[in-house]
Amino acid sequence: MSVALLIVAIVAAYLLGSIPSSVWYGIGYFGIDVRKHGSGNAGATNTFRVLGKRAGTVVMLIDVLKGWTATCLASMLFYMNEIGETELLMYKIIFGIIAIIGHIFPIFVNFKGGKGIATLLGMVLAIHPELASVCITIFILTLIASQYVSLSSILATLAFPVLSWTGAFGHPEPLLVVFGFTMFVLVVFTHQKNIVRLLNGNENRVNIFAKKARS
Known part of the structure; x- marks a missing residue:
């Protein structure tokens, strides 16, 4: 693959990840910048909290699509015969991680974005849909039981490399396992404040099934 084409793909992945869906959607349809309300985070969770479940769902789906498309x-490069089958997983991981970085540090809103969970979900859906489906189930069940999005995100992210490592979905792919644990470390890093609040018992609960209160 040519260096120029690789650079174009990397830039495209970053720009896709950088799309600030919560900010643009909130301002465009509600006249509300979610960064000035709730937790102040430019992500789907805060959109659920500030604008309600319909807006939160739209933002979450867009963020998932960003990760999936970038990955x-x-x-696309494989079908263009620019990369071989043995390189496909590696480049999926590279482009997906770049999209997540774009989501966390988006160029369009001063490099202050969300925590990248929905974008990560889109990425793993593109890489391993079966395993991603199990992680989604773990996320939903944890969220229903605890109403903590942060805890649900951390456990679901951890489940990906653990299940990959144990061979629950076939022979373990070392690159996939390393990627999974790397993403887990990244998620823990971006959720440091949430983890402290969880340990202190004052983390924000989010009931995404409840109707948004009208002012």
């Missing part, structure tokens, strides 16, 4: 850039 699938590798598949």
